[in-house]
Amino acid sequence: APSQEGNVPKPKEPEQPESGDDSIQVSVDEHGMYVLHLTMPQYKLLKYAFVGIPIKPSTEKPGIMTFRMTEPQFKKFQANQASGAPSQEGNVPKPKETEQPESGDGSIQVSVDEHGMYVLHLTMPQYKLLKYAFVGIPIKPSTEKPGIMTFRMTEPQFKKFQANQASGAPSQEGNEPKPKEPEQPESGDGSIQVSVDEHGMYV
Numbered sequence: 001a002p003s004q005e006g007n008v009p010k011p012k013e014p015e016q017p018e019s020g021d022d023s024i025q026v027s028v029d030e031h032g033m034y035v036l037h038l039t040m041p042q043y044k045l046l047k048y049a050f051v052g053i054p055i056k057p058s059t060e061k062p063g064i065m066t067f068r069m070t071e072p073q074f075k076k077f078q079a080n081q082a083s084g085a086p087s088q089e090g091n092v093p094k095p096k097e098t099e100q101p102e103s104g105d106g107s108i109q110v111s112v113d114e115h116g117m118y119v120l121h122l123t124m125p126q127y128k129l130l131k132y133a134f135v136g137i138p139i140k141p142s143t144e145k146p147g148i149m150t151f152r153m154t155e156p157q158f159k160k161f162q163a164n165q166a167s168g169a170p171s172q173e174g175n176e177p178k179p180k181e182p183e184q185p186e187s188g189d190g191s192i193q194v195s196v197d198e199h200g201m202y203v
Helices: 040-050 071-082 124-134 155-166
Strands: 025-028 034-039 058-061 064-069 109-112 118-124 141-147 150-151
Touching: 025 058, 025 155, 040 064, 040 071, 058 124, 064 071, 118 155, 124 150, 141 155, 150 155
Parallel strands: none
Antiparallel strands: 025 034, 034 064, 058 064, 109 118, 118 150, 141 150
16 A cells, blocks of 8 residues: 555655754745744743744734744845844843852852842851941841841942941950050060069069
8 A cells, every 4th residue: 555644745854954943844835935833932042032023923824923034034034044043141240259259257148130239149147247348338138048138239339338348447455455464564474484583673
């Protein structure tokens, strides 16, 4: 019996002729139009490649977006693809996470959010140690996570925070003048004995 599958030209489907993504289907119809079949996730990933191409997709199959492009449009699509996808993280400056840019405490996290605000995440013990650095900075922390205080500062505020840190923490021992213990005020060594003999000589 002849193959029942002979009328299904599966071998002819050039599913990945010009794109590196093997899940994208591209074919040329009888009118010479380039036809792309994309799922919604694929379209979101490739949306940048349609910049400057005035076409609207049709939905011939549920969940599948079908784009028909002329040859010039398809060449522009390829050129856009070749230029590369824009960074999806462009508005989130994650690489700038200098987690300890201004302090020697490696557990302090500092990042810059999408609004350009400097964000510090401190535990309560860290905040107590760094409280002096917030002097003159009118901000209040939020508690987005239990036990974590989140401070958002503008760049001038953050620079003041750094300056306060650079000036150093005030001495926590200032009220305990232990170094002043003058145990032997007239001699540098407590083992030296000084006395006056019967002739008035210092011995």
